[in-house]
Structure formats: structure tokens, C-alpha cells
Amino acid sequence: MRYIQKAEYGVPPNTSIDESDPLFVQAIARAMQVLSTFHEAGKPLTLNEIAAAGGMGKSAAQRVVHTLRQLGYIDRDADDRGYVPGIRILDHTRDYLRMNPLVARASPVLMELRRNVRERVDLSLRDGLRLVYAARLQSKRETFFATLVGQSVPIYCTSGGRAVMAHMSDAEVDEIIERSVRREITPRTITDPAAIRAKVQEARENGYALALEEILQGEIAIATALVSPDGTPLGAIHIAGSLSEWDAESFCRRFAPLAGEAAGAINRF
Template identity: 60%
Template sequence: MSSANPRPELPPDHDPLFVQAIGRGMQVMQAFSGSDRPLSLAEIAARAGITRSAAQRVVHTLRRMGYLRSTAEGRGFLPDLKILDLTYDYLRLNPLLRRASPALLELRRNVRERVDLSLFDGQRMVYAARMQSKREMYFATLVGNTVPTFCTSGGWAVMAMLPDDQVDHLLAQADLRPLTPRTLTDPDAIRQQVRLARETGHALALEQILMGEIALGVAIPDAEGRPVAAIHVAGSLAEWEPEEFRRRVAPLASETARAIISA
């Protein structure tokens, strides 16, 4: 359930340090965000907001460098293996993820449910570590999958560490479309969840992303106290009563967050 990113706006031409050609290349790579199939050259051009001829040159260059490939039928293009090299470098060089890994493994052993760590990126939470349970859908196993900040336990926990004016700005800019029949889309109802997270130190979300799922989130701040990430623990409502899940998981998740902060 990866949410498509809006097309990035390139800086104005008078920015002397910005390399337009590299910007177009990144726009082409971002064209695949949210797509569930290969893209044709025309589709890449439209999604990237560039001309077909520019897309053709960029796609050719990225293919030669190993970042794109054509399908076996030759009817479209897909990201290629070298993208994973960049992903690996990001993950191994991220100090927060290095510190978090052993603590998340210990949390997973203790709760025996899915444990994720997501990074706060404005309107979305980006999964950077995923430790699975016995039942998962394919998208829920992928690093890099994103979910909206406004309707996730980790997002509510992150917003609880922000000033009210920043919370209001996030909600004003959010695409408040529901992902399930129970997704909260009323800004006041979301603010109430944020207030509860401030009081308890964690957020509890019921069926906000998936029907039948319960998730508890705890935010992780940086050295200046700004929220940068969140731990999520997710279980099934078929196996857990909400308050039982909270009592079992909240202390362990909070302890894990403290261990990551102090590592």
C-alpha cells in the first residue's frame, strides 16, 4: 500500500547549484512511485512532467547505468537491481537504523508480533526496518513502503511530539482519504488521538490501514527532541483485545524507544 508521491517541483532556473539534468533523472525514477506495473516511455514522461524526447534520453542513460531495465516483452520499463545498491547504502549508513536494529530484534522476540521502524517524512511514514510475524500481505514485508502520517499509530505518536501549529499544518496539507472504513479523516478526531498520545507516550490505532489490524506506535526523537521516526507493533484484532494489546505492548515498545535513543 505504497502511496504515490506528488511530482517534485524543480527549483527555479536561477538556482546556480541545481543540475537540471540530474533533477530530470530523479523525476524519471520517481515516476514509478505507486505504479503496480511497468511504465511505457509516454507514461514515464507524463508522470515525470517532462517531454517524451527528454524522457527517452534519461531512460536510455539510466538503462546503460543499470538503474532501469526494459521488460522481456519490450513494452515498458522497470527499476533495475542497482536501485537496491543505493537502498543498501542508505540503510547501512543510517546511524539511527544501526542503533535500532538490536533493540528491534529484542522487541520482536518479546512481543511475537510484527515490528516496524518507520521514518518521518512529513505527510508519510517510510518503513525502513520490518520484522515480520506469521501473517503478512506482500506489501507489508517491503522496506520503503509508505503510509500516511495522519492515520497511523506511528504518525500520531510523531505528531504528539510536534507543536500544535505544526500538527495543524500537517493536517491542513494532508490528503485525508480513508484507507479503510474506519480510517479517521476528521481533523478534530485526529487531533484527539494526538492529544491521547501526548498523555500516554504512545498511540493506539484500530483498523486505520488494514481491517482487522491493531497497531501501537511510539515516536523516536533526535538529539534536539524533534521526532524523526517511530516504532510500530502490529497485531490482529482476532487475537487481541485493544486494551490487552496496549498493556502488553506499550511498556515494551516504550522501553525499546528509550534504548534506541540512549544507544
């Protein structure tokens, strides 16, 4: 068993992978490795770029790409400059969302919350050291970045992440901080371990977490955790607004109670 150090096989860094497991199918893993090369891509990828990013030879990459293209999971881009993800990947996104019980029971609560707050409302789910957005209900102003289901953000520097860590032990919080690749996403991203711990403690005391411009400049966000019946944090509800319209005190006073009520309604199911 080993911990991968980059996003191999389509899973986040520091994920445990036991490649010696007799049930582990290397061919399937290689296909996921090819698909994962698109995660951070900003343009269509050539076969050479896929091979290099996937850590495999060009001939191996060619066979995998050809197979995935035949199945509809990879396609040529419209200008024939390289390869892009295929439309059939969306079938699996739909399957995950409609069959996830937390997403299903949260959806009506989130829609009602969005009607009340008239700001962006998100649902994120924990996956290791990151949160992945499973629902995004938009406000009057948005960037493309802030509209995508499947977009992920680090736990250590987000309101949702701190809300999640507030339901963990100090040892678990320290482990997340230690394993995270802490980098400044914006000039206001908090990366110092002691400062992160202080923000987590603040979330424990307040019942919600606050982040100012740590992922998107000009954005203020609060979050409350979603937990399982045994108290395990599963994800978070976020409410995000603009600092051009809100100061931190007014935003929290207006929206923290509503976020807490929504999370409570979902957690009681």
C-alpha cells in the same frame, strides 16, 4: 522557490524546491522525475506512460530512460512489456540503511523486541508528511504490502504518525493536518481534523499511539516515537497485530510497555 504538488523529482508533495538555485541541476532532477514515476505503478510502464507521468515530452523521456538503462537504474521487464526499476537502485537502499545512525543503533533493539512480542515490528522515519519504513521484522502472517522496506504511509492516520505528532506543538500538528491530503484508505481511516487532534492528544497522555484498521483492515498497531537529543521526533517504532487475535485493550496492555522500553533504549544512545 515553489512547493511541488505531486511527486516530482522523486520527493513527496508539498516539498519546497528552489529551481532557480544556480547549483540546482535540472538534468539530475529530470532523471529523478523519471524514476519517481514508478512509485505508484502497478505494472511495467511504457515510454509514453513515463513521459505523461513525469510531465515531459516523449523525446526527453526517451533520452533519460536510455541513460538510466545504460547505468542499470531502469530495465525492460522480463516479458518486454515496458520498463521497470533496475537492480542498482537496491545498492542505494543498502547504503542509506547501513549509514543511517538511527537505523544502525535501532537494529539490535528491534530484533530483541521482535523476539519478545512475536508480532510484526517496524521502524519508520519521518519524511515531511509521511513515514517511510526502514525496517520490517515480520510475524506469522503478512501481506506483501506489509513486508516492504521503503513503503510509506501518511502521518495523519497512522500510529507512528500520531506518536511523532505527540512530540510537536499544536501549531505544527495543525500545519501537518492542513497540508495532508486526507483520504479514507480504509473505512476506518480518521480524516476529520478535530478527531486527528484528539488522537494526538491521546498519544501525548498515554505515551504511545494507537490505530485500528486505518491502513490495513484487520490490523491493530501501536507506536512510540524516536526523538533526537533536542526532542525533535525522527520516527517511530511500531508493533502490529491482528484484530482476530487481539482486542485493543489487551494489545495495548501487553505491548505498549515493551514498545516504550525499546524506544527509550534507542533514544538513550
